[in-house]
Amino acid sequence: MDLITFAIPFFLIAVLTELALDRWKGWGVYRLNDALGNLSTGILSRTLGLTYKSLFLIIYLPLFQLLQPYYQAVGFNWSLNNGWHLLLAVLAYDFCYYWKHRLCHEVNVFWAEHLVHHQSEDYNLTTALRQSSGGLQLDWVFYLPLLLIGLPAEMVIAAGAIDLIYQFWVHTQKIPKIRWMEWLLITPSNHRVHHAQNQVYVDKNYGGILILWDRLFGTYQEELEQEPCIYGVRKPLNTFDPLAANLQHLKRMAQDAWYTKNWWDKFTLWFRPTGYRPADAEAAMPVPSTDLAHFQRFDPQIRRGLRFYAFAQHLCYSTATLALLWYYQSLASGALLTIVALLVFSLVINGRILDNHPLTKYLEPLRLALYAGGLTLLNAQFVPILAIYITISALAWGWLAISGKEDTVAVVCD
Template structure:
C-alpha cells in the first residue's frame, strides 16, 4: 500500500469539508459536473496504474544495480529511515520535478499527458486529484539524474509521493497569499497562477514544493490583485468524460500528423513547442482558442434528475475503486483487468450523461445490460448487492428516460 493510496481518505475528507463550507458560505467554487469530471479522471489514473508495471522501475532499478561500484567508491548510502536523508531526497526530487513540469508545458508530446491536470475550469481541491492516466510513461526520464547521487528507487518513490501529497492543499481559492511563505514554498496563491490561462500567468510557477526553482530560473509570477485567474486551457475540453480528457491533445496531434502533407512535420510535430501545428493541418482543421474577454465555462444544462443519477453512480464507482485499491493484490491479472475495464466504461458514460450527450441514454442502458450479463462471473458473496444495485439503477434510469422529452438539455459538442 503506497502513501498516495493511504492519503486518499484524507483527500476525500478535505474535499467534503471544502464543499460544505462552499455551500454554507455561498462561495460558488464547486459545480457538480466539473467536480465529478475531476474525480473521475483521478480514479482513472489510479486504476489504470494497477494494470501495468512502471517503466521508471523497470529502467531505474537495473541502472541502480549497475552503478553499485560507483556508489561504493563515492560512499553513497541512503536510508529511508533517516529523516535527513528523506528530506534531502525530497529536495532533489523537487528539483527534477521542476524541470519535468516545465518541459511538460513546453513540448507537445509531454503536454499531451500533463494537459489533463489543467483542463478543469474550476479551481478547488478536486482539481488536485485530476491526474493523467500516464499511458505514455514519459516522466521517468526526468528522474534518472537521481541515479547520480545514488538514490534507491524506494526513496525516489517515497519522495515523489510526498511531493505529490504536498501539492494537494494548494489547489484552493480560499487561502490568500501567505506573506513570507510565498518566497520559498508553493502556496495556493502562486499555484493558482500556474493553473490560470491568462496571458500574464501562462507557463509560470512550475515548482512542486519549492517556488525557489522558479525564482532562480525566471519562471516566477506572483498573483496580481487586478488580474483574476481564469482557469482551464486555451483549447477547452468541453466534456466530462475522463477517457476523452486523456486523449484530447494526442488526438489533435495524430490528426495533424495525418492531414499535413509535410513529412518532416508528420514526425517532428510531437516534439515541437506546445501548440505547434503544421500550417496546412491548422487550415484544414482550425481549433478555436478561448476568448478570455468573454470567458464562459463549459456547463451544459441537464435535468436535476440526471445530475442526481450521475452523482449517485459516481459514488458507487468511487466505492468500487477504493475497494479495488485495497484488495487488488487478491485478484488475478485477468480479474483485475476486467474490473478496471468495466470501471473505465462506467466513468466515461457517466461523463457523457453530465455532458447532456444525446447518446448517453442508449449508452447507459447498454452499460446496465452488459453488467447484468456479467452477474454469473461474480463471487456469490457479491451477487445480492450487485443485483440490488442493477435493479435500482435500471428502474431510476427507465424513469428518467421516460421523462427525457420534458428535460431541458443544452448539449455542447466537443
C-alpha cells in the same frame, strides 16, 4: 498500500469539507459537473495504473544495480528510516520535478499527458485529484539524474508521493497569500497562477514543493490583484468524459501528423513547442482558442434527476475504486482487466451524462447489461450487492427516461 492510496480518504474528507463551506458561505467555487469530471479523471488514473508496470522501475532498477560499484566507492547509503535522508531525497526529487513540469508545458508530446491536470475551468481541491492516466510513461527520463546520487527506487517513489501529497492543499481559491511562504514554498496563491490561462500567468510557477526553483530559473509570477485568474486551457476540452480528457491533445497531434503533407512535420511536431501545428493541418482543421475577454465555462444544463443520478453513480464508482485499490493484488489478471474496463466504460458514460450527450440513453442500459453479465466473475458474497445496485440503477434510469419523454410532449388544450 502506497502513500497516495493511503492519503485518498483524507483527500476526500478535505474535499467534502471545502464543498460544505462552499455551500454554506456561497463561495460558488464548486459545480457538480466539473467536480465529478475532476474526480473521475483521478479514478481513471488510479485504476488504469493497476494494469501496467511502471516503466520507471523497469529502467531505474537495472541501472541502479549496474551502478552499485560506483555507489560503494563514493559511500552512498540512503535509508528511508533516516529523516534527513528522506528530506534530501524530497529536495532532489522536487528539483527534477521542476524541470519535468516545465518541459511538460513547453513540448507538445509531454503537454499531451500533463494537459489533463489543467483542463478544469474551476479551481478547488478536486482539481488536485485531476491527474493524467500516464499511458505514455514519459516522465521517467527526468528522474534518471537521481541515479547520480545513488537514490534507491523506493526513496524516489516515497519522495514523489510526498511531493504529490503536498501539492493537494494548494488547489484552493479560499486561502489568500501567505507572505512568509511565497518566497520559498508553493502556496495556493502562486499555484493559482500556474493554473490560470491569462497571458501574464501562462507557463509560470512550476515547482512542486519549492517556489525557489522558479525564482532561480526565471519562471516566477506573483498573483496580481488586478488580474483575476481564469482557469482552464486555451483550447477547452468541453466534455466531462475522463477518457476524452486524456486523449485530447494526443488525438489532435495524431490528426495533424496524418493530414499534413510535410513529412518533416509528421515526425517532428510531437517534439515541437507546445501548441505547434503544421500550417496546412491548422488550415484544414482550425481549433479556435478561448476568447478570454468573453470567457464562459463549459456548463451544459441537465435535469435535476440526471444530475442526482450521475452523482449517485459516481459515489458507487468511487467506493468500487477504493475496494479495488485495496484488494487488486488478490485478483487474477483477467478479472482485474475486466473490472477496470467496466469502470472505465462507466466513467466515460457518466461524463457524457453530465455533457447531456444523446447517446447515453442507449449506452447506460448497455452498461448495466454488461454489469449483469459480469456477475459470474464475482465471489458469491458480492453478487447480491451488485445485483441490488443493477436493479436500483435500472429502475432509476427507466424512470428518468420515461419522465424525460413526458417533458418533451407538448400539452394540447381544446
